[in-house]
Amino acid sequence: MFKKEINIMVNNEHYVREVAVNRTLLEFLREDLGLTGAKEGCNEGECGACTVLVDGKPVNSCLMLAVEADGSYILTIEGLAKGDLLHPLQQAFIDEGAVQCGFCTPGMIMTAKAILDEYGNPSEKEIRKLMEGNLCRCTGYTRVIKTVKKTAEALAAK
Amino acid sequence: MSEYTVIGKPALRKDSHDKVTGSAQFCADITLTGMLHGAVLRSKVPHGIIKSIDVSAAKEAEGVRAVVTGEEVPYRLGRSIMDQTFLAIDKVRHEGEPIALVAADTLEQAYAAVRMIKVDIEPLPAVNDVLEAMKPESALVHDRLEDYWHVDTIRPVNGTNIYDHFTLRKGDVDKAFAEADVIVENEYDCAILHHAAIENHLAIAKVDGSGKITVWSPAQSPYYIRGELSRALKVPENKIRVIVPPIGGGFGGKLEARAEQLAIALAMKTHGRPVKVAFSREEDFLAGTVRAGVHFKMRTAARKDGKILAVESTNWWDSGAYSTISPTVTLKANVILAGPYEVDNVKMDGYCVATNKQLGTAQRGFGVAEASYAHEQQMDAVAKALGMDPYELRMKNVMVDGCKGHTGEKMFAVGIKECLKEAAEGLGWEGHPTSWITEDGKIRGRGLGTFMKFTGTPSYTSATIKLNFDGSAVVSYSTTELGQGVGIVIPQIVAEELGIPLELISTVQVDTDHTPLDKTTTSSRATYHLGNATIKAAEDARRQICQWVAFKWKTPVERIEFKKGGIIVQLDEQGKPTGKQARMDELAKNGLIKNGEPILGYGSYETTNIWHKPDPETYQTERLTAMWFFGANAAEVEIDPDTAKIRVVKVVAAHDIGKTLNPLGCLQQVEGGVIMGIGNTLLEEFIHRDGYLMNGNMVDFKIPTSMDSDVEIEMRLIESSPHPEGPYGAKGIGEPAMCATQSAVASAVAHALGVPVVHVPIKGEHILAACRKRLEEANDR
Structure with missing residues (x-):
């Protein structure tokens, strides 16, 4: 397979790597960089478990090639906390009981982060619509949506 | 004030931190040194004869380390009937059945080699429909069922597609029907559906020089899988070790070995190098497991005052190409198919049937959600025939303490009446x-659903509590954490029993070489069984602690008392406190157990003695189970008559919990269960054509999204019927959470439209005509 050099920032670290042109961003993150927080649930862009932020936008990393991310800044779940200080969303997911098996959780939190960054304090209805692409089989979403809304409100009040 | 300090209070899961930071290592995240990647050649046809397999090119392909075909691994799996080989031999019986395996240095190389395997299959007519499968002229999925070993509690019928014929007989059904004022007769269908855990099946296997097999797998029930593999491979259990990383959802789907046997088959040929076999989503749909489809014929007899006199049913469970544990699903559903009602005359015939489709197995509820849908539709139909309120009819018939159950046993701790009352009250049923x-022209309806379910018995489990010198404790057990919260409720029990702060109690990764024996993580059994075992382990630890304190204080042990909250008190000769005492939460400081013998408390719980083997024909017995669960849901739906789209507005879920140990954990289970139940009722369905799965992907097989789950959910936990043998009176909640949602939503739709719901999932095309008719009727008035 052809390889191409990419120049990429991931979680505030700079990488120059040769990658096969058919390698997905998800494979690159998980296998080449060992960042296994993003999960493969369907490999067809339906479940959202692989969600990472590419230049701030939520992306199903299973549908994006690593070479397409050349020159981009990637944020994964591993890069969300500042050292030991969890991002407010991470802390809220713990405190509000929005985590069960946890397989979808990294993707959920990354999508939620993108929503808060872009919309500030959206309504519950808007959050539901914006998180539609992240599937969860345990929680029924109730706690997840409440948690995102509560965090948005808390951050907006600051 | 509560008599407990930790029990009954909301407690946060211990594994959340790792799960929100991405540091939790699921099975897919594990890479072992020297690990190879496995790929599977799967059948493209649902039924056929394998004429030839040519793996010569694959063996020579780049990076390939091992190739395996069926004849090399002729081992049979099967809890009920040993009918399933690791790989197809001579015949394929469902689309996606594994035929050959490749292990290579990279996954890409493994797939490339799989594509080089030439397999010639002569297609056979597929057995696509469960009722067709019952006909004498039907093709046979298994030519000779009699050649397989089976457990003596089931009755396969040779020369047919019947894996098992279950029967239950109570009273005189014929007489009751002859005397009835009203007889209601209907047929109902439930589609095949998929667990759709977000994590697919996968496993890593390694076989070392001594022949010891180690498997890393998100197995719900590692000891069950170990037993299955041991029987299949004819290898002693001590030669198999199952290590369980965090599990990305189970719901019954991860009970059976799916990827484990494939990874082992490869690892047996790779000279100690571990092999990972990970299913793609498509493979998970085709070759994971499913909730079986079922067709019910139901007949109910009632007196004009509303008393249910008899329930009779014949039902056929579309259990797919291999039997797995499906005969037990058929059994469990039939035992409760008359509902949580006192019925003197019951006759059930359940057929567990083979077809050329995916493997029907355990799914959250184990047949009860489907059965509840059927018996509750019947209750609504009886109410309609008698002109009675559906709630009143149910209340008149619900089981009460001391009544005779469907299995002839005397029922106790029966909380269904309170559940039904609370569910109806929560929706404002009366007078509405x-x-x-x-x-705005939408059709609204309200409905009720009830259920009863029993936990698998006999059963066993065990726990150990290791106390550290710094006052912390480690509790270990082999019930797995699949999101349901066992990993917090068990530490809560330890905290309660020993007076150690919850944050100082940790749990251990489940590993059959290290964590103690446990039957399964199924059947909503963890809190009850493992809770009891943990209480005993804590008792054992307390006894040892008292010995050490007695030694340090130079006091006879009879004069050391371990009080609630972890306060250890010295008594004088009259049994009065001397004033000398120590606290468990200060063990690190007070040094009472420091440098002593290590304290290791052990406790086990098993239910063999309380179980009485039912009569094989009538299924009547003195006691069938350790625990019955009851619950009721009340639901309101809104239907758009133009699109026939159904929206669930509200669900009130009332559960006979016995005693709530972690209210937050219960809420998580109930919220998740209700939405899963709504998905089962309105969205999820495997569509087959001639045995081919038409919608085996996440796009076309719909599970609820956040947009489908905008439902007001009200949980009511009923504690008026504590279980006398349960930990603090507790029962279970995992499966109950969704057992009555399907029935309540179907009941609401049936009421809204005035016609019975005869098929779930309920799709727009099923009800569009009824919507129009309902509106016309409304306009005529």
């Missing part, structure tokens, strides 16, 4: 119509 048209 069950069907009406809103101002």
